[in-house]
Amino acid sequence: GESVGLHLPTLSVQEGDNSIINCAYSNSASDYFIWYKQESGKGPQFIIDIRSNMDKRQGQRVTVLLNKTVKHLSLQIAATQPGDSAVYFCAEKEGGGATNKLIFGTGTLLAVQP
Amino acid sequence: EPEVTQTPSHQVTQMGQEVILRCVPISNHLYFYWYRQILGQKVEFLVSFYNNEISEKSEIFDDQFSVERPDGSNFTLKIRSTKLEDSAMYFCASTASTDTQYFGPGTRLTVL
Numbered sequence: 407g408e409s410v411g412l413h414l415p416t417l418s419v420q421e422g423d424n425s426i427i428n429c430a431y432s433n434s435a436s437d438y439f440i441w442y443k444q445e446s447g448k449g450p451q452f453i454i455d456i457r458s459n460m461d462k463r464q465g466q467r468v469t470v471l472l473n474k475t476v477k478h479l480s481l482q483i484a485a486t487q488p489g490d491s492a493v494y495f496c497a498e499k500e501g502g503g504a505t506n507k508l509i510f511g512t513g514t515l516l517a518v519q520p
Numbered sequence: 521e522p523e524v525t526q527t528p529s530h531q532v533t534q535m536g537q538e539v540i541l542r543c544v545p546i547s548n549h550l551y552f553y554w555y556r557q558i559l560g561q562k563v564e565f566l567v568s569f570y571n572n573e574i575s576e577k578s579e580i581f582d583d584q585f586s587v588e589r590p591d592g593s594n595f596t597l598k599i600r601s602t603k604l605e606d607s608a609m610y611f612c613a614s615t616a617s618t619d620t621q622y623f624g625p626g627t628r629l630t631v632l
Contacts, residue, residue: 438619440620440621442623447625448625448626449524449526449611449623449624449625449626450563450611450623451623452620452621452622452623455619455620495562495563497563499619505576506551506553506568506575506576506615507553507565507568507576507578508555508563508565508621509565510562510563510564511562512561512562513562
């Protein structure tokens with residue numbers, strides 16, 4: 407079946423650097439994408455979302471880029487801080503209203519070195 | 521800021537026993553979900569609930585599972601006869617529309 411996957415299981419960055427976390431998706435019918443942050447022992451925390459009619463969306467220190475041509479999603483974190491250390495998941499939802507379920511990727515562990 | 525809450529944070533049970541996991545979704549939300557995450561694996565969809573009925577369920581959500589909204593605030597997941605492989609983190613989520621889902625902190629279920 408179609409699924410969402412992440413290229414890098416672990417990303418180690420220095421404090422203050424920018425981080426880029428990547429995600430590949432295979433369901434061309436997906437029209438809504440979300441990035442979640444999960445800290446140890448906690449539930450997924452919403453970071454930012456994007457619809458398929460957009461290719462870029464910015465939040466506070468975060469930017470999500472969507473490339474529908476190659477079915478690729480990325481999360482950019484500016485000036486990465488130790489508090490950003492967590493597992494980051496991308497998730498997708500198929501369009502058309504047939505389903506509201508989110509399909510999650512496998513996650514990337516972001517480790518911020520002070 | 522409103523949050524989804526879940527109780528208990530950790531539930532230990534014997535195989536074959538029934539467990540009920542409880543969730544209080546965000547108050548004005550209309551769509552409710554349960555997901556689970558087996559240790560080290562991705563988050564998996566179990567079931568969605570809207571207008572007092574199940575709107576969608578996954579293959580995981582077999583006859584041993586049920587959901588209920590017994591009153592205006594709680595949303596529960598019941599597993600009738602737990603199996604070892606039911607051990608996982610169970611997350612409740614809710615949303616006002618069909619988009620952004622907000623997750624609770626999870627209940628860690630350990631089946632012995």
